[in-house]
Amino acid sequence: MNYGPEIEVAIARVRSDVAHLHDELTKYGLVIWTGGNISARVPGADLFVIKPSGVSYDDLSPENMILCDLNGVVIEDTPGSHRSPSSDTAAHAYVYRNMSHVGGVVHTHSTYATAWAARGEEIPCVITAMADEFGGPIPVAPFAIIGDDSIGVGIVETLTGHRSRAVLMQNHGVFTIGTDARDAVKAAVMAEDVARTVHIARQLGEVKVIPQPAIDALFDRYQNVYGKAPVTALPSAAANRGAPTGGRSGTSGAAKRAASTSTGSGQGRKSAR
Ligand SMILES: O=C(CO)[C@@H](O)[C@H](O)COP(=O)(O)O
Numbered sequence: 001m002n003y004g005p006e007i008e009v010a011i012a013r014v015r016s017d018v019a020h021l022h023d024e025l026t027k028y029g030l031v032i033w034t035g036g037n038i039s040a041r042v043p044g045a046d047l048f049v050i051k052p053s054g055v056s057y058d059d060l061s062p063e064n065m066i067l068c069d070l071n072g073v074v075i076e077d078t079p080g081s082h083r084s085p086s087s088d089t090a091a092h093a094y095v096y097r098n099m100s101h102v103g104g105v106v107h108t109h110s111t112y113a114t115a116w117a118a119r120g121e122e123i124p125c126v127i128t129a130m131a132d133e134f135g136g137p138i139p140v141a142p143f144a145i146i147g148d149d150s151i152g153v154g155i156v157e158t159l160t161g162h163r164s165r166a167v168l169m170q171n172h173g174v175f176t177i178g179t180d181a182r183d184a185v186k187a188a189v190m191a192e193d194v195a196r197t198v199h200i201a202r203q204l205g206e207v208k209v210i211p212q213p214a215i216d217a218l219f220d221r222y223q224n225v226y227g228k229a230p231v232t233a234l235p236s237a238a239a240n241r242g243a244p245t246g247g248r249s250g251t252s253g254a255a256k257r258a259a260s261t262s263t264g265s266g267q268g269r270k271s272a273r
Pocket of ligand 1: 034035036051052053054085086087088107108146
């Protein structure tokens with residue numbers, strides 16, 4: 001099967017990205033043995049690339065990643081196609097078919113997030129890092145059988161209209177979505193981090209939920225201002241005339257105003273952070 005030069009280049013890039021991003025799961029201690037998986041959509045095609053099933057993380061490479069169509073069917077006679085794709089392929093495929101803005105999906109059994117999933121309890125938004133990253137609590141999806149698209153249905157039904165890019169599958173683990181695979185990996189890393197902190201906080205006593213207006217403001221700032229160039233950066237013509245620069249440090253007044261007037265409605269993520 002040849003998809004033409006542009007798509008073939010995209011497939012090769014996604015194979016490499018997906019293979020190498022699995023290193024982040026081991027680096028952050030989110031997986032053990034062969035548990036967990038990452039996939040990414042191939043831009044410009046109805047295809048995605050996913051990890052093979054049951055292969056050691058040390059042996060993952062661009063060549064043994066598996067190319068699938070959006071029904072989760074392996075594309076025959078492509079590199080890696082002699083192996084079985086991840087057990088969660090149908091779930092990932094369901095997400096790509098039903099959430100067009102999603103470019104990457106990650107699954108782990110990271111310890112603390114999975115402990116919350118075992119309790120079937122959402123993680124309340126009690127630390128600013130959660131408000132920043134998830135814009136509220138991390139929700140729980142119902143128990144679902146592994147292997148068909150039941151998990152995908154749970155992910156889509158739970159995360160549609162929700163700010164969170166992470167969902168706890170009851171009695172199972174965490175699934176995250178992102179604009180691309182790296183964004184979904186970041187969500188998996190952050191979900192485990194906040195799951196651990198909030199769990200520990202709960203051992204110490206009652207936790208304090210952040211008021212909704214503050215959650216909204218924090219989420220908006222993190223999505224629209226954090227890590228971005230200041231909005232007061234001078235236009236090049238003025239800069240060329242040697243005008244004083246001003247407003248280059250930290251969060252500008254204008255940036256703050258921009259942050260405070262935008263809605264923070266959740267789905268409008270503009271760039272991977
Ligand atoms: O929990 C599950 C199945 O949902 C997976 O995380 C497995 O632990 C790893 O499966 P493969 O991706 O290797 O098939």
